[in-house]
Amino acid sequence: MFNILENILLESGLGGLFELKRKDDYRSKGKNFIAYRVKSNTYKIRGFELWGDENKYFFRIYHSDKINYDLREKLLEIEGVIKENNYSIDYRMGNLINIAIQIKDILSNTDIIDICKKDKNYSRIxxxxxxxxxxxxxxxxxxxxxxxxxxxxxxxxxxxxxxxxxxxxxxxxxxxxxxxxxxxxxxxxxxxxxxxxxxxxxxxxxxxxxxxxxxxxxxxxxxxxxxxxxxxxxxxxxxxxxxxxxxxxxxxxxxxxxxxxxxxxx
The missing domain is CATH 3.40.1440.10 (GIY-YIG endonuclease)
Known part of the structure; x- marks a missing residue:
């Protein structure tokens, strides 16, 4: 299952935008998904997950609840969204690599990069x-x-x-x-x-x-x-x-x- 997720991230170029933090396998805990966790980044994206089995996989972006509004709206416009909440967006379609390519293209847009860089969290102490x-x-x-x-x-x-x-x-x-x-x-x-x-x-x-x-x-x-x-x-x-x-x-x-x-x- 990890080889499928890593192939999606590699072939799309999406994985190249992030630094790997660790890989998590939740199947041993009774949950049918794996995760590719990434280090802190401008986009406030925390990881990518693959759920289900070979007959019905779906791909998840796991993100902060403080993700930039405009970025999230762009991600929701991608065809194949089946579910979303404050922390994630789920996609399902025949070719998950195509979805990942669209995500990569959005994240590579200079306007998106600029607004995400400006959208920072600041210390209160x-x-x-x-x-x-x-x-x-x-x-x-x-x-x-x-x-x-x-x-x-x-x-x-x-x-x-x-x-x-x-x-x-x-x-x-x-x-x-x-x-x-x-x-x-x-x-x-x-x-x-x-x-x-x-x-x-x-x-x-x-x-x-x-x-x-x-x-x-x-x-x-x-x-x-x-x-x-x-x-x-x-x-x-x-x-x-x-x-x-x-x-x-x-x-x-x-x-x-x-x-x-x-x-x-x-």
């Missing part, structure tokens, strides 16, 4: 007011194995909707890593108080405290060079001991002057 924030799929609850940018963290933190499952998960206590994009520079930390891991990340973004070497790395490279990730959710009283063990195993502790790689100085 006074410290970050006016900062443009990426679209995040807050319905996701599985954060292990994912990395987050500093803008994505702020976007998740500011969203107080009850269905913000990703914030609920990240509000748990545990051990985390902040690393450079190439993985060579690493900082290990833990969260065991109010706000959990995401609360701790927000403190890093506003005040790094005594994290000397991490501070220096940020001054030298900027936070855009750093990715955040959860290593393990943990509620035990020995969380600091576990954190220190990981620092030793991963070699993140620096016993000398700043070297830009080992970012734990304690």
């Amino acid at each position: 006074s410290r970050f007011e006016g900062l443009s924030l990426p679209d995040i799929d807050i319905s996701e609850g599985d954060v292990l194995g994912q990395t987050f940018t500093w803008r994505e963290i702020i976007s998740i933190w500011e969203n107080d909707l009850e269905e913000n499952n990703i914030k609920k998960e990240l509000s748990k206590n545990g051990i985390y890593i902040q690393r450079s994009k190439d993985g060579t520079s690493r900082y290990i930390g833990s969260a065991c108080g109010n706000g959990g891991i995401i609360g701790r990340w927000m403190k890093h973004l506003t005040s790094n405290g005594d994290a000397r070497d991490l501070n220096l790395f940020v001054l030298e490279n900027g936070y855009s060079e750093i990715l955040f990730a959860v290593i393990e959710f943990y509620e035990g009283d020995d969380i600091i001991a576990k954190e220190n063990i990981l620092k030793e195993i991963l070699g993140t502790k620096n016993y000398g002057p700043y070297n830009s790689f080992q970012l734990n100085n304690n």
